[in-house]
Amino acid sequence: MATEMETGGNQSQFEVDLGNLMAFDSHHTFSSSSSSSGSRAELVKECLNKGTELVQAIADSLFSLPSTEDIDGPLVKLPPPTTKLPRQKHLPKPAPPTKWEAFAQKRGIQKRKKDKIVYDEQSGTWKRRFGYDRANDEDAIPIIEAKPTDDPTEDPFAKRREDKKNRVQKNEKNRLQNLKEAAKFGALPSHVQLAARALPITGTQAAPKKFTKDELGNVAGMAATSTASGGKFDRKLAGEKPAQHKGKYRKFLPVVEGTGIGSLEKEQTEKVLNKIMSKNSHDILNVSKAVTMTNVKREKKRKNDKRSTSATDSKLKTQKKSFKKGDVKKGGNKAKGKK
């Protein structure tokens, strides 16, 4: 609907833009007397009266549009707005064709639809073409048959992995190249940004690493341990993490013997044994210690001999015994009484 000139009730003409629900009266003039000398209330009244007329004009054309009934009320399809207003952002720009797209165009290669599911030769089942547990996965082959032309020093599995890595890298490089080209036209996808990566300062030195959010959080946790209580009673900030365990964990050695960690136990026992052996070895005989030891031994022997002679004194012995017995009896009685 073009800008519509409608004749209102009062012989004046209004411009109505239904898309914006806008009406414009370009013929009305406010007398200078009403705006300056006349009271403001009058002016407002005049404006509102005129406004009512215009609103009525919009309503006239709006309510006469074909409407469909809805639960909430009659719905009307509005024509597009006739008043041109500027856009807020530029029109989306078409992305330039990628290298492959250009090549395919030149060669006349057309896209073909592929099935999502493919027959897997090895397992004899149907599997996904890509992704986890995919069909005909080269990396999952357990045995590669050797050919006479193969180089015996080369690991075919490692080679496969290396090749795959290179292919991924190459694809990533091509993708960046295509995105750069798109960026030149201002047609990058909205969720992609190309950012400059920090370059190493010198040839050998790597670029300073940026700390991730997690790492910074860990640093904060570690700093908390500098208090006497090890940060146990510190007030934690929202989202702060507990300190990472810095101490050693107890390790138990495997019981079963083997190589590596398995042999550690053997080493440990050997170590202990060696210590003891070296203690008893005569190379490091401490003379003074040996002398005192023999002295002490002799002293003990003499004491024992004395005891055996005095053991004949029966009186002392019996006395001791009776005393002990009574004590025991008393304790037993007490226990019984308690019960």
Place this chain on the structure above:
Amino acid sequence: MLEIKTAKTHKGKRELEKRAPKLVEGGKKTLILHGTKTSGVLNAVLTQIYQLKKESAVKYSRKNENIKPFETGGETSLEFFSLKTDCSIFVYGSHSKKRPDNLVFGRTYDHHIYDLVEVGVENFKPMESFNYDKKIAPKEGSKPFIVFIGEGFENVEELKHLKEVLLDLLRGEVVETLNLAGVDRAYVCAAVSPNKVFFSHCALRLKKSGTIVPRMELVEVGPSMDLVIRRHRLPNDGLRKEAMKTTREKPKKKEKNVKKDVLQGKIGNIYVPDQKIGEMALPNKSKGVKRERREAKRKNESGDDHAKKRKEDA
């Protein structure tokens, strides 16, 4: 070396897609902010403009020292805010001795200033000062009628410019379908003199007229004010031409599950999901239907049996 950065979360990606340039744009968002100093009147004006546009506006409450839209270098921070909030209309209020109660309306294109209009606010009457039946108060976000009165809007260049900016500011979202029951507000702008515009916000009262078209009645609900034109800056022609570009073609929505056949015409696939009887909601949730109760009842019954048996034994 360049690095490809992509949105890390799906939500972030959606947010970026929302902000990307589109073939057909929705409504513009409005940014409302202050300069170094604002008067009480201006504070009220800005708040009430925000209230009128609440569903599509962002209001900043801090003072901004380095925003001076008309001066070179004074727009940098404004453009940044526009980018940050994804707003393409801004209303900037400032108050100085030279320009008291100063309001700047402006629009941005690609987050760069497109045009500017400066007006002074006079005779401001806030919403609270109007007495009316609150039942007819306009609902938030309803599509307004906009009315411009006076030849000034056609003959005077500044007013013509102001008219366009006001229309852009007030019209809200561009809609295809409109609910006639939801029509409840109107803005009246009248060019009272060559440099003064009377602005008022009214509620609509629809009265029966006997015909299909109801009789319209305007009830002033405020705010109302006079806008006195001060400075303005039009966009340069190149930029205007660029910004006015539109396309005929509409964005196509991918049609799924529909094929076209020469003989049969349109063939559609309809997928009917399984009927989940177990999860179906029963019309009445009576107590007896509940599983716990049923089980409890069963348990009780068995318990009663035992009790009876015992009695018999006794």
